[in-house]
Amino acid sequence: QVQLQESGPGLVKPSETLSLTCTVSGDSISPYYWNWIRQPPGKGLEWIGYIFSTGKTNYNPSLRGRVTFSVDTSKNQVSLELTSVTAADTAVYFCTRELQYWGPGTLVTVSS
Amino acid sequence: DIQMTQSPSSLSASVGDRVTITCRTSQDITNDLDWFQQIPGKAPKRLIHSASILQSEVPSRFSGSGSGTEFTLTISSLQPEDFATYYCLQHRTFPYTFGQGTKLDIK
Numbered sequence: 001q002v003q004l005q006e007s008g009p010g011l012v013k014p015s016e017t018l019s020l021t022c023t024v025s026g027d028s029i030s031p032y033y034w035n036w037i038r039q040p041p042g043k044g045l046e047w048i049g050y051i052f053s054t055g056k057t058n059y060n061p062s063l064r065g066r067v068t069f070s071v072d073t074s075k076n077q078v079s080l081e082l083t084s085v086t087a088a089d090t091a092v093y094f095c096t097r098e099l100q101y102w103g104p105g106t107l108v109t110v111s112s
Numbered sequence: 113d114i115q116m117t118q119s120p121s122s123l124s125a126s127v128g129d130r131v132t133i134t135c136r137t138s139q140d141i142t143n144d145l146d147w148f149q150q151i152p153g154k155a156p157k158r159l160i161h162s163a164s165i166l167q168s169e170v171p172s173r174f175s176g177s178g179s180g181t182e183f184t185l186t187i188s189s190l191q192p193e194d195f196a197t198y199y200c201l202q203h204r205t206f207p208y209t210f211g212q213g214t215k216l217d218i219k
Contacts, residue, residue, distance in 0.1 A: 035208075037156075045148075045156065045199055047208040060207040094155055099146060099201070100167070102155035 002027040004095050004103035011109050012089075018082040018108055022095030029053050029071060033098050034078040036069065038091040039105075046091075051078060085110045114139050114202050118211030124219040125190055133185045133214045135200035140180050144204035147176055147185045150213075151196045159198075160185065190216075 008020035022034065030053035039045050049059035051069035059067050068081045082089060092105040115138035125131050135145065143163035148156040158167050160176035163183055173188040187194055195218055200211040 044213045045150075045201075045210045047201070047210065049207075058206055062207065096155075099161075099203070100158055102157070105155050 002097060002101045004097065004101060006093060006095055006103045006106040008093075008106060008108065010107060011111060012085055013112050014086055014110055015084055018080075018085050018089060018110070020080045020093055020095075020106065020108070022078045022080075022103055024076045024078070024097070029073050029076050029078065034069075034071070035096045035099060036067075036080050037094045037096060038089075039094070040088075040091045041107075048080070048093075087111065113207055114141065114205055114209050116200060116202060116209050116211040118200055118214055120214060121212060122215045122217070124217055126219045127190050127192060129190045131187050131190060131216065133198055133200075133216075135178075135183045135185075135211050137181045137183075137202055139205070141202045141204035143179045144202060145176075145178070145183050146201045146203065147174075148199045148201065149194075149196045150199065156199065192218075 003025045005023050012018045033050045033052050035050040036048040037045055051057045057069050066083045070079045087110050090110045092107050094102055094105045096102040117136040119134050145163045147160040149159050150156045159170050159174050163178055164176045175186050177184050195216055198214045202209055
């Protein structure tokens with residue numbers, strides 16, 4: 001059974017870069033779409049974008065070019081970087097394989 | 113972006129009730145719509161994909177219907193574990209967009 005686990009700093013300072021990793025176990029990274037979705041505390045879900053195992057990406061324009069995804073097939077990991085963060089980026093971040101398999105999510109708080 | 117209008121935003125119901133949640137989209141998305149259930153503190157769980165296909169291991173009391181711009185999620189007989197928040201998601205065009213959510217609680 002495929003399992004996903006997000007990891008990264010729980011606290012990031014404003015204007016800095018948020019970096020998260022999703023480690024996949026139980027199956028290969030390929031050939032799947034890996035979506036990132038976030039949820040601000042007490043609010044709804046927002047699609048951040050996806051990366052295919054080949055590296056093809058599609059990002060939500062609402063993030064105004066601040067987001068980058070990458071894939072490391074040797075480590076069975078996908079990663080997210082979000083630059084110039086503000087308090088509005090405080091959220092639980094989820095990675096999901098094709099919207100079927102989800103990690104438990106990781107809370108990232110942006111605060112000085 | 114495709115706008116999603118999910119209704120109601122909240123709903124109180126009893127065990128055994130039949131409930132329906134509606135999602136309307138601002139453009140025709142054929143059947144590219146999924147339904148998710150989220151229990152507080154947990155990741156969303158996909159119940160339905162492609163508007164009407166039940167995800168494996170999801171109880172048959174859940175069903176989805178619709179196409180084009182109007183979709184429904186029906187729970188035929190509410191069970192205690194069904195009290196949660198439900199979201200629709202369109203994946204017809206980028207960016208994918210979610211409905212605002214329907215919080216289902218116990219009457």
